[in-house]
Amino acid sequence: MKPDLAKILIPSRHPVGEDNCRATITRQWLLEQRHLSGDHAIVQNSHLDFFICASEAFPEIEADISRATKSVDLICFGFDPAMEISLRHGATWPRGKRYGDLLLEVANRGVVVRLLVWYAGDGHLIEAAGRMANNLPGHPAWSSVQDKKSPDYAIRRYREDWWDNAMQALPRSSSNPFTRCSNLHVRHRALPLIDTMLTVGPSDLTNIQKMSLVRVGTHHQKPILIDYEVPEAAVGYVMGLNSLTDYWDTPRHRYDEPLRGKAWEGSADKKNPMLGLKPYRDYAIRVEGPALVDLNRNFTAAWDSAEKNWNPHHQDFGAPGSLVAHRMSVNKERLVARAAPNCKQVQILRTDAISGDQTIQELYWLVTNQARQYLYIENQYFQNDEWAALLKERRQITLRGLKNNCGMAKEDIPPLHVFIVIPEPEQDGMIPATYDTIAALGQGQQMAKYDAGVKQFRELTPGPDDRMFELAKKYLRSIGKLDSPLLNDMKDSAKKPVVTKADMDKLGIKVLIAKLYTQDQRTAATREIYIHSKLLIADDVFFTLGSANLNVRSMCCDGEINIAGTDPAWIKTMRKRVWSNIAGELDGGDGSLYAIQQTHKNWIKTMDKNASVVTDKTGRLDAHIVTFSDDRGVTLSPRISQRDETLIPDTVQA
Known part of the structure; x- marks a missing residue:
């Protein structure tokens, strides 16, 4: 269901100064109405640390877990105990301390470790979805480990032994080197199939489509909470990073990084099967202070309601609901940032x-609604044309208000610069929703082949003023096309309003859409950097980061968690770090209107130049930004399309 801005915005009531007849106000950036309910608290005085990529984040997580004295709480979309969490060295697994070893070490010295993972258990309708998402590599034993000469024998054996120990608490033996660990608790959860969840999603989805979203819904969160019972030492993380080898990379995003791992260690790059695991981009936020209260509330409620049949240790604060009760005694006033x-x-x-x-x-x-200078969106799934419609609608209201109420001429109103950084859709079935969203921003031509098909359908569709001869001609040309099930997505896209770059210019919205590439140091070969990030920055005063993608699934259906904050100095530093990492010197400077305007123009120039390097396979990339494009046309697998009303788990997001 689309949010109602009238219920989100706080009405402005500010006293006017008698001396100058002016009022001092601040723009609302957080959900103040939600804060009033006692949940989603807006808290002051937190300390945040921002990390780019797993190579920065996971060693910090390792250090914090190693220091734990009471508890380690993890919610994972997927957990691979064989993933190296520490600083990595060398090219052969293990290249550092394994996550599974770390958890066993702290658990064996008396720290209670709770691991809560999304998994649709055996026999569940979407059991296959968990396997396709690789959310629990090695458990259950989906493929037996027999061939000791296989390069992945050691890593598979480790995974299966670790999970066998975690799930069954087997005693140490020659075949299982792990020691029984009573402080390691594992639970899992899957979304229940309940009728009330049919209220999720946009209003134009059918009930079958909404149910399809629900039935392949996942708990997609990835937060960590450490030592909440010791407020002065408590720390947490909110991030998009999964605890899987696939998601490890450095901010350099090297073309073929040995530290990332071999293709058989995770999901091989289909476009570059001879290379190691593909480059991945993501972020993490480390949190100290009162924001940990809501992280604890999120974890304890989920833990108490989760399935317990995976937990071999029954003495975990007794009855259901007890972890919530146990944590109630924590003195929240002592949650001060160190x-x-x-x-x-x-x-x-x-x-x-x-x-x-x-x-x-x-x-x-x-x-x-609030952004006036720029929006920066870096997201794995940019598939929400309702959001694009909102952007245009609110901008139109802004222009009308400035013109009618403030007497501003249109040419004097500063433009809104929108920076969008997304990957090429990872599945054919994601092409239509991605196209619809970028086309709604006047950028449909960046998916040229699909866009050409959409335009053809518009030309073949009978119009209200067509004469008989024109109708007959369109009918003859459309035979075998308009009724083709393979082209249903294009037909749906053709029904949507046409938006051009000129339309966006009239609204004063300057849009660029980029993807990220890296290049071999020795040759002209290039390779996409897969964007797993879920980051939004606005006007150098607001950010949000976490697990939520900009698609219907994350916004309405899957279990997600984000952190949001406001602080100009801190957010400006964040923005400059992100932009300089992907665009070199084009980091937005001081964030002034002029600096953002020039940066936007220069990004487009650099993106276009880099796109030629990728296409022509000559020359050198200038940083990582490349003009977004996708050369796929017909959705060859309509059964996995987001519009398809059949129940196929391939659309599960990672």
């Missing part, structure tokens, strides 16, 4: 279809 607070306001947001929580989507709607 380092100087550096973010003025922080809020934890979620998507939870069971309770109807769609605060992440509400936040995206709010910020899209």
